[in-house]
Amino acid sequence: MKVIKSDGKVVEFDESKVRQSILRVGIDKHGVDDVLEKVKSRIKENMTTKEIFAIVYQELDRKDTCFACRYNLRDALLRLGPAGYKFEKYVASILRAYKYDAYNPEKELQGSCVGHEVDVVAERDGRRMFIEAKFRNDFKDYVNLKDTMATWSRFLDLVDGAAVGKCPHFDECWIVTNAAFSDRAKKFGMCKGIHMIGWNFPESAPFSQMVDNSALYPVTVIDHLRNNEIEALSRNDIMLCRELTEHDPDELTQKLGSDEVRAEQLIELCAKIVEGK
Incomplete structure (x- = not known):
């Protein structure tokens, strides 16, 4: 059966992906099988993945509202928009749950050349992190190479500013986003040692997993x-x-x-x- 992705691409329906998305809400195997069978019975040829998402949500809601709420994570992140400040607060809350001392600075921090608005500052184990929270209102948008280079440039200016006593010293540069990184952004970030966290990146510990693993919804x-x-x-x-x-x-x-x-x-x-x- 063919389905249509959000980018318009037509692909074969992948039951395993739907199963995996249901599993992450914490429902038991019997419940997963039951929901999946009901979802499959309602899917039609050339349905969009958005329509399939809505069907899964409805079936989970019939099981228990808490499962539907957990499944709704990606759309829930969009409701933190359209501006990015609520997402910035959310990122700080997540980091505090992971035992970081994290906060959203109210004032600009002075770099060597200019002042910078900093989304999140986090500290743990004697290290301080400069964090940019890149909120996207559309999941098809990427954090691209230009965005990543600009973040790195701001980080370096703050490092230089700290060297002459203008601001606190930062040890690490992070980018956290509810979307994805372009391939070139990843390549640059990994080359420079930027800690990058996106919806499905890195594979070992993506943003979605950080939330699910500790129920930080x-x-x-x-x-x-x-x-x-x-x-x-x-x-x-x-x-x-x-x-x-x-x-x-x-x-x-x-x-x-x-x-x-x-x-x-x-x-x-x-x-x-x-x-x-």
Whole structure:
């Protein structure tokens, strides 16, 4: 059976890819088999991969909303847009969960030549990381060679600035994105020693795996989360479902400006998303 990818390319339907995408939400083997059979029964010739994604989401939602929310990760990242500042906060939250001391600087850091807006600064084991969070509103977009070279140039200017006491010293340069890197960007980054994390890169520990392995799902995986609630949570630095569960209903009600029933519902759902059950 032929299906149409997001770039318009027609390919053979790959059952193993769908199975793998279902497996990552934490459902057991019997559940995976059941969902996959129902999905296959609904797929038609020349369906788009986006339509297939929607079918998988619906079938997982019938099993348990928490599985559907976990599956919704990639679209949830888009809801951190259209500007990139929520993604920057989310990246900092993920790094804190991985035991980094991470924050989003409020002011420019002065390099040797000019000042630079820095998305995320992270520290661990005596090393400080300069991190650019490259948010993309379209998964077909790449972080390209020009982007990567510009990041490296900013890093070098900050290193030079630190040498003359203008800013803190940085030991490492990172780029984190919800999209992909072009081949030339990867080649340049690996040559310069840039730590690059994309949706499916590096193969050993991509961004998606960093999230799934430690259940660091953004609050936006909840598809009925309202825009004003997303903004309120962001203002209060609550970017992870895990962070939301750390609040009691009364406290969350105050921060959201909503009622306590809504706060209780969100806390309960986030707990299920984090636990995967």
